[in-house]
Amino acid sequence: xxxxxxxxxxxxxxxxxxxxxxxxxxxxxxxxxxxxxxxxxxxxxxxxxxxxxxxxxxxxxxxxxxxxxxxxxxxxxxxxxxxxxxxxxxxxxxxxxxxxxxxxxxxxxxxxxxxxxxxxxxxxxxxxxxxxxxxxxxxxxxxxxxxxxxxxxxxxxxxxxxxxxxxxxxxxxxxxxxxxxxxxxxxxxxxxxxxxxxxxxxxxxxxxxxxxxxxxxxxxxxxxxxxxxxxxxxxxxxxxxxxxxxxxxxxxxxxxxxxxxxxxxxxxxxxxxxxxxxxxxxxxxxxxxxxxxxxxxxxxxxxxxxxxxxxxxxxxxxxxxxxxxxxxxxxxxxxxxxxxxxxxxxxxxxxxxxxxxxxxxxxxxxxxxxxxxxxxxxxxxxxxxxxxxxxxxxxxxxxxxxxxxxxxxxxxxxxxxxxxxxxx
RNA sequence: AGAGAGUUGGCGGAGUGGUCGAUCGCGGCGGUCUUGAAAACCGUUGACUGUAACAGGUCCGGGGGUUCGAAUCCCUCACUCUCUGCCA
Numbered sequence: 001x002x003x004x005x006x007x008x009x010x011x012x013x014x015x016x017x018x019x020x021x022x023x024x025x026x027x028x029x030x031x032x033x034x035x036x037x038x039x040x041x042x043x044x045x046x047x048x049x050x051x052x053x054x055x056x057x058x059x060x061x062x063x064x065x066x067x068x069x070x071x072x073x074x075x076x077x078x079x080x081x082x083x084x085x086x087x088x089x090x091x092x093x094x095x096x097x098x099x100x101x102x103x104x105x106x107x108x109x110x111x112x113x114x115x116x117x118x119x120x121x122x123x124x125x126x127x128x129x130x131x132x133x134x135x136x137x138x139x140x141x142x143x144x145x146x147x148x149x150x151x152x153x154x155x156x157x158x159x160x161x162x163x164x165x166x167x168x169x170x171x172x173x174x175x176x177x178x179x180x181x182x183x184x185x186x187x188x189x190x191x192x193x194x195x196x197x198x199x200x201x202x203x204x205x206x207x208x209x210x211x212x213x214x215x216x217x218x219x220x221x222x223x224x225x226x227x228x229x230x231x232x233x234x235x236x237x238x239x240x241x242x243x244x245x246x247x248x249x250x251x252x253x254x255x256x257x258x259x260x261x262x263x264x265x266x267x268x269x270x271x272x273x274x275x276x277x278x279x280x281x282x283x284x285x286x287x288x289x290x291x292x293x294x295x296x297x298x299x300x301x302x303x304x305x306x307x308x309x310x311x312x313x314x315x316x317x318x319x320x321x322x323x324x325x326x327x328x329x330x331x332x333x334x335x336x337x338x339x340x341x342x343x344x345x346x347x348x349x350x351x352x353x354x355x356x357x358x359x360x361x362x363x364x365x366x367x368x369x370x371x372x373x374x375x376x377x378x379x380x381x382x383x384x385x386x387x388x389x390x391x392x393x394x395x396x397x398x399x400x401x402x403x404x405x406x407x408x409x410x411x412x413x414x415x416x417x418x419x420x421x422x423x424x
Numbered sequence: 425a426g427a428g429a430g431u432u433g434g435c436g437g438a439g440u441g442g443u444c445g446a447u448c449g450c451g452g453c454g455g456u457c458u459u460g461a462a463a464a465c466c467g468u469u470g471a472c473u474g475u476a477a478c479a480g481g482u483c484c485g486g487g488g489g490u491u492c493g494a495a496u497c498c499c500u501c502a503c504u505c506u507c508u509g510c511c512a
Contacts, residue, residue, distance in 0.1 A: 048480055052480055058492050059442075062443080073492080247471090368471095368472095
């Protein structure tokens, strides 16, 4: 969530930032908020003043009663009745204003970093770099949804039967490949200094607000209404929320956590050829890395995370490219996002397999995630996260890119994890 | 799921209607002492809001109520613990 002090002190930058994201009526929204803020402070002032008076009278009454001056005390009581009524009215006004402001603030997305390109759609994203050779497949190469049938390693029909579309069943070498990737990713993360965590995959509403999925993406999460819990769309939610309401000792920074979880996405409104096979699922596995850093370190950290994610793709021998997302394509909460895409040779498409973002203080302000400066001031930290990596599209690319007439060759780095070198 | 107990500052733990934002202990920080450290002793140590800075206001699980006044009384919700039940 954007902070009011920032809105107040850097109004022009905020409006410019929102506009870069194609946020409509940015100037008007911000002006409205500032006006409310003004109002709020005025009402609060009046309220506090009356409250202060009332507090003093109460103390006075206490003293009088102690001294047995009952009549004087009664006179004072009468006086407070009016005060009380006025205070109550002001308090109601105040909380109404605060509610309105809160709602408005929840609707404002993060301000993009200056390096974020302007633009509306994925077309406008900037290609930062491309790495690796695009594989040339021989005649008769198959897309992954046919390969998985041919080798009987992932079964969509069975998933349909027991759950529904978008919930595949991994079998045999397919299941083994899942497990290998998860272990590989976690081992690499630990080597890179991340602490492994296994968080719950159901979270409460407060957690959803903390990382910004609520109220913005309400319809995208599965909601277990009987207990009012949400299935996580990413491990970012529980892992970052571990630090909700925490003032972190500076010595413990940066915090580096990694965790594997299943992720659940309703993908309401998604359709078309793009969603075939493993391209888009309701449930998938992902290893997520999360960092919490000092504000002045966060962009350096984002570059590190980006390099780390790229190192995984290199080890898996997948051709990839890195995109800097434009203002219109970035997620609500992000200030700067890099997407990593692998080339899926049989489909002839780039598939997003990771997204690494710096949220600056946007999540931290909702989370009340802070540290103390040397001068003793509490200040918001910066949060970052990235997929390292999401499995299904990695699997799709591995299957398609490495297919041969006699089977699918597995990347060398996975051999010890797999116990086999080839599918088929 | 049934019965009972509980939820207070980083932690432990007082406080049952009136200068209580909260006794005390531990921990943390600063100091005295010491070659250094420990011990001991002294001091200090919550967050939010607000202000140019003071002042002021709010916060004792969440919400609501009673009262001139609530951490303390009442209602309600959530969570935790113990016993019983069920269960990987």
